[in-house]
Amino acid sequence: MIRLEHISKAYEGRAVLEDFTVQMECGGIYCLSGASGIGKTTFLRILMGLEQPDAGRILCDAKTREACAGASAQEYEGQRKKQRSEMRSAKHAGIRIGAVFQEDRLLEFADALTNVRLTAQERGGGATQSEEILSSLLEQEAWGRPVLRLSGGMRRRVAIARALAAPCELLVMDEPFAGLDDQTKRRTICSILQYRKGRTLLVVTHQEEDCELLGADAVFRL
Amino acid sequence: MQMCRHVRSGSRNAEVERVQRSRRMKKGIRTVGIVAVWLLLWQFAARQIGQPIVFVGPVQVCRALAVQVTEAEFWMTVLHSSAKICGGFLIAFTVGVLGGMAAGRFRLLAEFLEPAVGCLQAVPVASFVILALIWIGSENLSVLISFLVVFPVIYRNTLAGVRCADPKLLEMAQVYRMGTLRRFRCIYWPALFPHLFSGSQVALAMAWKSGVAAEVIGVPDLSIGEKLYMAKIYLSTAELFAWTLVIILVSRLFELLFLRLLSLLDVRRGCAACQEASE
Numbered sequence: 001m002i003r004l005e006h007i008s009k010a011y012e013g014r015a016v017l018e019d020f021t022v023q024m025e026c027g028g029i030y031c032l033s034g035a036s037g038i039g040k041t042t043f044l045r046i047l048m049g050l051e052q053p054d055a056g057r058i059l060c061d062a063k064t065r066e067a068c069a070g071a072s073a074q075e076y077e078g079q080r081k082k083q084r085s086e087m088r089s090a091k092h093a094g095i096r097i098g099a100v101f102q103e104d105r106l107l108e109f110a111d112a113l114t115n116v117r118l119t120a121q122e123r124g125g126g127a128t129q130s131e132e133i134l135s136s137l138l139e140q141e142a143w144g145r146p147v148l149r150l151s152g153g154m155r156r157r158v159a160i161a162r163a164l165a166a167p168c169e170l171l172v173m174d175e176p177f178a179g180l181d182d183q184t185k186r187r188t189i190c191s192i193l194q195y196r197k198g199r200t201l202l203v204v205t206h207q208e209e210d211c212e213l214l215g216a217d218a219v220f221r222l
Numbered sequence: 223m224q225m226c227r228h229v230r231s232g233s234r235n236a237e238v239e240r241v242q243r244s245r246r247m248k249k250g251i252r253t254v255g256i257v258a259v260w261l262l263l264w265q266f267a268a269r270q271i272g273q274p275i276v277f278v279g280p281v282q283v284c285r286a287l288a289v290q291v292t293e294a295e296f297w298m299t300v301l302h303s304s305a306k307i308c309g310g311f312l313i314a315f316t317v318g319v320l321g322g323m324a325a326g327r328f329r330l331l332a333e334f335l336e337p338a339v340g341c342l343q344a345v346p347v348a349s350f351v352i353l354a355l356i357w358i359g360s361e362n363l364s365v366l367i368s369f370l371v372v373f374p375v376i377y378r379n380t381l382a383g384v385r386c387a388d389p390k391l392l393e394m395a396q397v398y399r400m401g402t403l404r405r406f407r408c409i410y411w412p413a414l415f416p417h418l419f420s421g422s423q424v425a426l427a428m429a430w431k432s433g434v435a436a437e438v439i440g441v442p443d444l445s446i447g448e449k450l451y452m453a454k455i456y457l458s459t460a461e462l463f464a465w466t467l468v469i470i471l472v473s474r475l476f477e478l479l480f481l482r483l484l485s486l487l488d489v490r491r492g493c494a495a496c497q498e499a500s501e
Contacts, residue, residue: 105394
């Protein structure tokens with residue numbers, strides 16, 4: 001379980017997040033929606049450990065990592081020694097995150113497969129799995145092209161494949177379907193659900209329909 | 223239908239190739255023409271002045287050079303000076319890149335080094351040469367001087383390149399917990415490379431100019447600077463011009479070689495390294 005409690009964040013005196021609380025169960029699918037500029041991305045950045053909240057805390061069940069990742073007893077023991085009940089971010093709680101950022105944040109001069117493999121291998125993921133995931137999302141003839149020369153929709157799918165291929169316990173996706181046509185979006189959602197493999201998923205979206213297609217356990221509204 | 227398309231695309235390719243070849247040829251002819259006009263102007267000016275002590279033409283320079291190249295001492299001199307100046311450049315390049323990267327990582331180090339680097343850039347080469355003559359003598363003077371001139375340029379360019387690394391990609395690397403080496407190869411290096419390349423182009427020319435100037439002041443044995451100094455003493459302008467031509471040729475050769483090697487590490491190849499790392 002990951003619980004973000006009474007999270008507040010302000011920029012230059014302007015409150016972006018105010019007393020926001022959410023709780024995600026291990027392995028659940030969650031959507032986060034709200035109007036533009038209301039603080040969804042800020043919330044994700046706090047969750048990923050890229051920003052500190054002004055107030056509030058992130059609680060992480062001590063067993064979350066073990067339950068989600070199926071870590072060995074020794075690994076868990078080592079983790080537990082360091083674990084505190086109160087954490088500033090999921091990242092610091094030892095939870096590994098696979099992220100799809102609002103902007104794709106891909107290595108522009110590298111090809112699609114290299115982008116997907118890089119983060120996967122960083123955490124000991126298999127090359128075969130990376131290829132399998134990418135093939136479900138992107139036509140094979142586009143794999144060898146530098147990401148720089150791919151269309152916006154293709155880049156988006158490479159970013160999604162990168163997150164899915166990375167061995168992690170929490171998948172965070174910030175508007176992953178932006179720029180995708182309806183058919184591609186549905187295919188992408190199928191791939192996400194197939195390769196999520198029981199990991200907790202949090203998706204930021206403006207579309208109610210996306211939450212239904214994903215089969216979200218809960219929708220958080222900001 | 224498909225065959226027609228193949229034939230059409232084949233003839234279009236041949237046409238494109240023909241146009242490109244013709245353009246290349248025109249450009250070559252233009253370059254040769256421009257150089258020839260300049261040489262003629264030079265020869266004309268020398269003839270008009272008519273005083274070989276003051277100014278010599280390309281024909282006399284070539285004659286002086288032809289005499290020099292037959293002597294073993296000429297090649298030894300070129301080799302000695304080149305080794306020292308290029309050695310100083312390569313040491314400065316290595317230290318500058320490492321120092322720039324470290325300063326990009328640790329702001330305190332950048333702030334600490336800034337006055338020293340600023341000083342190195344501001345102090346005239348002549349002052350350094352005189353000081354260095356007192357400290358280390360004339361033998362390795364050009365190594366030290368080319369190092370002192372090149373280091374600030376490479377250091378500053380490296381630091382600027384490191385600071386240009388995309389913060390969004392760095393955040394991505396942080397979230398995915400990418401290792402330091404991979405971060406460097408895939409994020410820092412592509413940002414750093416264009417800065418380093420243009421910095422190297424500037425520094426290469428500066429290394430030769432300052433290195434030879436130091437040799438002229440220090441007059442170490444078997445150096446191009448010594449030959450220039452002797453040419454000045456004996457008022458042998460043709461020899462002076464010939465040695466200057468040698469400096470231009472040798473520095474250009476080293477520049478081409480170094481930049482060619484450096485370009486093997488360019489952004490796309492940097493990512494090829496990423497690819498290798500990911501396989």
